[in-house]
Amino acid sequence: DVKVTQSSRYLVKRTGEKVFLECVQDMDHENMFWYRQDPGLGLRLIYFSYDVKMKEKGDIPEGYSVSREKKERFSLILESASTNQTSMYLCASGGSDQPQHFGDGTRLSIL
Amino acid sequence: AQSVTQLGSHVSVSEGALVLLRCNYSSSVPPYLFWYVQYPNQGLQLLLKYTSAATLVKGINGFEAEFKKSETSFHLTKPSAHMSDAAEYFCAVRGGGYNKLIFGAGTRLAVHP
Numbered sequence: 001d002v003k004v005t006q007s008s009r010y011l012v013k014r015t016g017e018k019v020f021l022e023c024v025q026d027m028d029h030e031n032m033f034w035y036r037q038d039p040g041l042g043l044r045l046i047y048f049s050y051d052v053k054m055k056e057k058g059d060i061p062e063g064y065s066v067s068r069e070k071k072e073r074f075s076l077i078l079e080s081a082s083t084n085q086t087s088m089y090l091c092a093s094g095g096s097d098q099p100q101h102f103g104d105g106t107r108l109s110i111l
Numbered sequence: 112a113q114s115v116t117q118l119g120s121h122v123s124v125s126e127g128a129l130v131l132l133r134c135n136y137s138s139s140v141p142p143y144l145f146w147y148v149q150y151p152n153q154g155l156q157l158l159l160k161y162t163s164a165a166t167l168v169k170g171i172n173g174f175e176a177e178f179k180k181s182e183t184s185f186h187l188t189k190p191s192a193h194m195s196d197a198a199e200y201f202c203a204v205r206g207g208g209y210n211k212l213i214f215g216a217g218t219r220l221a222v223h224p
Contacts, residue, residue: 004154031209040120040217041216042201043155043201043214045212048209050209058211090154090155092155094210097210099157099160100210100212102154103154104152104154105154
């Protein structure tokens with residue numbers, strides 16, 4: 001079974017802080033994705049990566065950056081957290097022609 | 112560009128009743144379509160996928176979906192709802208390369224005794 005592990009289930013941070021969300025997958029997938037999930041809006045793609053050190057912006061990249069130094073790990077960074085970034089964040093991974101597999105999510109609150 | 116519309120943000124059924132969750136898609140190429148389920152405080156779990164083989168796709172937990180090209184639909188059904196089916200369901204279409212997915216807004220299914 002594919003395992004996608006997100007480092008925290010719940011996280012509380014303050015505005016202006018730099019926040020790191022970590023994601024690790026164990027299936028050697030090329031592609032990894034970060035989404036945010038908000039009620040009524042479904043999942044929106046923030047960033048994705050198709051290889052080590054390679055990244056592409058998704059639909060809502062503003063205020064975020066990512067890092068992929070190793071194939072199994074994909075980090076989402078909030079450079080200066082703001083209250084409108086309070087959300088559920090979901091990481092996913094997938095190989096070529098394979099469905100995406102998701103982690104359990106990180107519920108992030110910015111105070 | 113691909114897009115997905117899920118009709119009905121909330122659906123409520125009685126235990127044992129038919130479940131029907133609606134999904135319509137827009138795609139300029141033959142679509143790859145997916146249904147995912149999200150239980151409370153969990154990530155998304157793949158229910159089933161359509162990849163241009165059989166138009167009727169069977170998934171886990173007794174769910175199935177039928178691809179209808181003429182109606183651009185991929186509705187999810189289950190003959191008899193169970194209390195454990197209460198969750199949020201997302202329809203998605205693959206698009207934009209790198210196996211990216213475009214998701215609908217989701218449908219929350221409630222099951223009443």
